[in-house]
Amino acid sequence: MAVATGFQRRRGRRRGEAEVVPPPQFTSYYGRPILKKPTWAALDIAGYFFLGGLAGASSGLAAGAELTGRPGLARASKVGALGAASLALVGLIHDLGKPSRFLNMLRVFKPTSPMSVGSWLLAAYGPAAGVAAVTSVTGTFPRTGRAATLAAAAVGSGVAAYTAALISDTAVPAWHGGYREMPFVFVGSAASAAGGLGLLTSSDRESAPARRLAAWGAVLELSSLRLMEHRLGSAAEPMRQGSGGRLLKAAEVLTVAGALSTALPGRRRRLWAGLGGAALLAGSACTRFGIFEAGVASAEDPKYTVVPQRERLSQREQAGAVPG
Amino acid sequence: MGVRRRLDAWPVFRQLSGPDRLGRGAAAESRASAELQPRVAGADKVVKSVCPYCGVGCAQNVFVKDGKVIQIEGDPDSPVSRGRLCPKGSATLQLTTGPSREHQVLYRRPFAKDWERLDLETAMDMVAERVLKTRAETWEDSVDGKRVRRTMGIASLGGATLDNEENYLIKKLLTSLGVIQIENQARVCHSSTVAALGTSFGRGGSTTCLQDLQNSDCIVIQGSNFAEAHPVGFQWVMEAKKKGARVIHVDPHFSRTSALADTYVPIRAGTDIALLGGIIHHVLEEEKYFAEYVLNYTNAAAIVTDKFHDTEELDGVFSGLDREQRTYDTTTWEYQGAEVQSASGERDKAARHMDTTESHDKGHGESHGSGGAAIGKGQPDTDPSLKDPRCVFQILKRHYARYTPEMVEEICGIPQSVFRDLCQAVVANSGRNRTTAFAYAVGWTQHTVGVQYIRAASVLQLLLGNIGRPGGGIMALRGHASIQGSSDIPTLFNLLPGYLPMPYAHSEEGLDAYIALDSTEKGFWAEMRSYMVSLLKAYWGAAATPENEFCFDYLPRLTGSHGTYDTVQEQLKGVCKGYFLIGENPAVGSANTRMQRLGMANLDWLVVRDFSLIESATWWKDGPEIESGELTSEEIRTEVFFFPAAAHTEKSGSFTNTNRMLQWHHQAVEPEGDARSELWFMYHLGRRLRELLAESGDERDRPLLELTWDYPTEGEQQEPSAEAVLAEVNGFDSEGKPLSAYTELKSDGSTACGCWIYCGVYAEGMNHAARRRPAQEQNWLGPDWCWSWPANRRVLYNRASADPAGAPWSDRKSLVWWDSEDGAWKGHDVPDFPPNKEPGFVPPEGARGAEALAGNDPFIMQADGKGWLFVPTGLVDGPMPTHYEPEESPFDNRLYEQQRNPVRQVNPSRHNRYQPSGNDKGAELFPYVTTTYRLTEHFTAGGMSRWTPYLNELQPEFFCEVSPELARERGLEHLGWATIVTARSAIEARVMVTERIKPLRVQGRTLHQVGLPFHWGGNGLSRGDSANELTSMALDPNVHIQEDKAFAVDIRAGRRPRGPALRELVESYARRAGITDDTGTEP
């Protein structure tokens, strides 16, 4: 008689199906998920992570460009930031169960809630990014524009980073377990996206900061992702398998290719830069979607909750600690 | 200020200004939270009520607001339920206020394919007209020259879900119309209980009450799925367990009860007498009985006539068997005593008045529901040394000599070590200091030897001295909310209120002969005449006079068994043409449901009163026979009326729970739409009929026209006053003053009483059933919570809790005792004994009635004052329990040549075929034993659970339970489908493969059992085949209860065939097994 365990139960089977009322050697109650998987729609929320990161980092790039006298790159980045932020917001609101209650996000200020902190950051960032973009496009109120640009850059780094804290602060194994590296992954990913956008939109003459940012971001993203996977142990499995794994693989290829292509010299440099920028943007998006999917997969299978727990427990036991 | 308030409404501001800086508590509170109120806070009133599902009778509080019921929950004051409700009780709000309830009268014309609407008044007129027409067509003044004044054309079924007052009106009205086929769930449920406990102890109700189980030292739950079927009552088992009691569950299937027991003992279904007989054997052989108790309080010392021969001598049958007639001459089992011979001669004479059908009837056992069987004049000879070979004690010893541990193992599949442990447990926990209780329900009652199952426990408990004592007794766990009530105030063919027997047709029988036949000489059953006359006065009031024998003649007469299964046959024969289903669903709940439906398809008219469109209301449209093509709606001529019923929250009345306790529930709201109570229906139907016949001079109409039928009505709907009915049930004297005890009843016509055992419930004009003194303020028996029959006693026969001298057997087990200073019995309970009769009292020569009871006669309703180890009279299938195999069994009877109960009632017909058994050819086709049972989440035939969403989601589909071994053997897959086949039909069920079902070793081979919850049918929110498609009408001869707890089946993987192929499958089995209409019918 086959023993049905949590590991054998797969989504294709009917719920709880086994040959008998299953014997007790399961990893969880009838192999069912221990956690509730996120209710979020990938397009809305992973999209939001990507766009929010893009916006925040673009604001930083814009400030840098402005301060170093690269108005084209600055303008493009500001517009890009505003566009990305607006789209991100649309996704965010769309994903709410009660969109009409969006403003309740500002009902409290909760330091314990990354989403609350993020909401307040967004509340500050949005207007700043908006003013920065509008003044830059219209050329009016330059001083206000400068201030807004700097403010957006300052808050933007928070906007780019907080979503990492947001997903890490859940019980989802693949997210929670990566809480140390996640901010670096997200910031790196944001930077490479912003750099990519910068490369795509700026002239060759002004693109140096974007190039640097992109390279730096790509390196940060990929290295911290590696580190994270290593540290996650068995819970990293969904980052290598399934849709999460495929997306992260794609992200790696795109990001590496994008980063390398931006460094290609020669006649086609402009073209390569554009293609590379696009690849970096796509790579960044794939990273966010990949991590999102991997997280969902890790919540759906109880082994990612139970096995690491047991591992920790036996480690503690070996270390002589009282078993919890 | 305004700004501040507005700012204050913003939690961030409150975070900054208040203590909750992190915004996780007070600061984040919303307006709605601040103003939150539970919905019951605004209730206009809280109405005291009782759960309408099962016999535990949990008390409910019904919260009403704006004329709507808004919440129903437990009443913590109840001494029985302590505020708890099981899932069904907890779903009462959905049951009573949910969308599944019908509120429209529906009508189906003959041959129609669908319902149409009808106005309530028109429908009532039409029904009245149908009743009179059918009655006229089928009226019988006499049968075989004997006066019967009755109609066999009309029958009614249902009552256990209804109030006592409603049952009272149903029986009263229909009886006055000459209808005798009045039946309810008690027949199919616990009729065996009444006959078994009645003949053993003198009353047919549970000997104890649920709360007293907490005092047990050992509780044997056998034949009951206590935790699932009486969940809230089970708290008292848990209470006992907490105090250290051992809880043992003996059951074919491992249920939630088994999970909570200390010991679970799997048993082959249908073999409990072998097991209990084994324990009796152990107790007798090892001399573990409670000698002083046995000698004083039981009939162990009584001598039995020398005509008696035991199964030991006759290879499994008793003396007096007439195989041809399938009856015993029970006079060969009687006591030997001074005047017994002549007395029995007299009774013989009376018996000879009966025609053969009557002696076939055998339905008399139930008339000992509150009054033991008559033994004739005088008292039996006794041998207090218990040495006389013909004394009961010695007979018992011989009878059980072959019930050895080896035999138990062979028959029941219980290993000897387990059996010994069981014996030790009950023996070690009985005696002066300790008590053992048995709890059973329909796992025992529903067998062809159902009565004898319970008798076996009675014998054992008497030997161990456990009756009438705290923590002892036999807890009969009754079924529906008021099934006890519908037995006490019976809607049963063979009983009148208070277990007075319905009279049989005799050539010249009058009231005197009737009384002579059944009343005892000694004890309170000697006053049967007073009870009967008072009933007749309650029925016919001023018209009942001494001159006309109080209208005794108005009662229609029986000529045999007219139980519900007989009625089905009458329907198929075309004799019974009109049928009332008043809260019962035989198309799912009764055995051989196909035959039930075929019977209904042969009616002129059918009235169904229920909450929803149950299977019994719609079979003509979508029943299994329509699906299989066997019938088409266009061919079915039955006219069907559906009347929506009022729920318990919509009417006042009393339920009698399994403690014999009457609990009043008050109307909370009026029923909506056309929904009405049964009280309304019966009262207004009666009123119409009386109006229609007002001018009639016909003799046959006089019982109806002279019936007292003047209940006051209340409100716009003209609801008759239930309290007025209760007052009549309680009884009053010639001045109309309420009586306070049945001892006040007179035989001269100066008192009227609708149900003598309920006399006292309305003492001083106060509704004692509505008393709600909180449990916290009284002792564990809760004497001031509602009212128990008889005389508010909670533990019956409690005189036996004291030794013959009147002192408690031990301090630990004291309940009532003799207080010599006051010259009275005192105690925690109302003494079940004449209050001032001293323990050493010896009745004077020639004393009768209560006067004739000796001081050590604790069984005051018994003819000899004793608990009966041996039943000399009153049962038709034996004086002592004997193991027989079920009607259908894969095994031969290991104990005797006699395979089955020789006098069991079989109804052979092509729709009700039986299978071969044991070594007979063809039996091998049905190798598995099946039993049927309940789930906590559903209720009986499903009318009150399959339409209730919250209950359905908990158990959404019909399934069968099988062991992994059987699953392997038959290729069954967990959650797949299985088809289960008997000679009656084949059904399909989802498969639950579980180790909880354990294969047994029986007679050297492996036996697999199949478990089937029986709640499903074709209608409602969750649907499935009914287990009762499989069961047969094989009945216990005493009480006509069906054997649905043990039968043989085949099981195969996959779904059952549809259409005509279904019958073909069943036929193919019949062919291969060589089954004919006569198979399995031999005596």
Add this chain to the structure above:
Amino acid sequence: MSLGGRLAELLSGPEPMVIDDAGHRDHGPRMGFFTDTSICIGCKACEVACKEWNGIPQDGQLLTGMSYDNSEELGADTWRHVAFIEQRRKVGLLGPELSVTSAPSPYPRGEGVQRVVDGQGSADAPVQAAEGELRWLMSSDVCKHCTHAACLDVCPTGALYRTEFGTVVVQEDVCNGCGYCVPACPYGVIDQRKDDGRVFKCTLCYDRLGVGMEPACAKACPPTRSSSATWMSCGPGPMSGSVSCMARV
């Protein structure tokens, strides 16, 4: 206490004054559930009573084959869930400790099943079938109203908050369905009702506690309750014979 220490207390470790920390003044004892699975009869009255009281929709009729559990798990429409585990334990497997065993917990951190078998000195030992004793464990699960409630901590709107009873409640007039609390809960308790958009879970009958009524599920629960230590109370019942549910220490 240092600010750091105070913060650490607020965010992890024992937090004895959880109600005060949530800014409530003049409050009563903390309320919570004590679950004694050893006397749970698996009747599911708690599930039904909860649904009736809170008007929770029926959420589907599916035969799961998970023993007698067809509710499957806690969620937006199942605030109480009774788990059923069928278990055959080989004799001798646990040696002398057989009498006290801990079933494999359906829940990750062992807050679930701890069953005392035959703990209450019945005179003679229960018979053990040769193949090992079959057990059917039933236990009723519910939101734990955690001291450090992840769901509450992450909620951006303050819809989830700690009440004056120390319980964790979703304020349905505030929740905007952001869904953050759902993956935050380590026990998979809280979930979104799809057609509504908001999230739902046990409120510990906040409305009832407010007027001194005990939770609907606890009130219905049929088995016994009394004050002895091992038998403390059934499923959702209180710790002692008092009327409301227990004060958690």
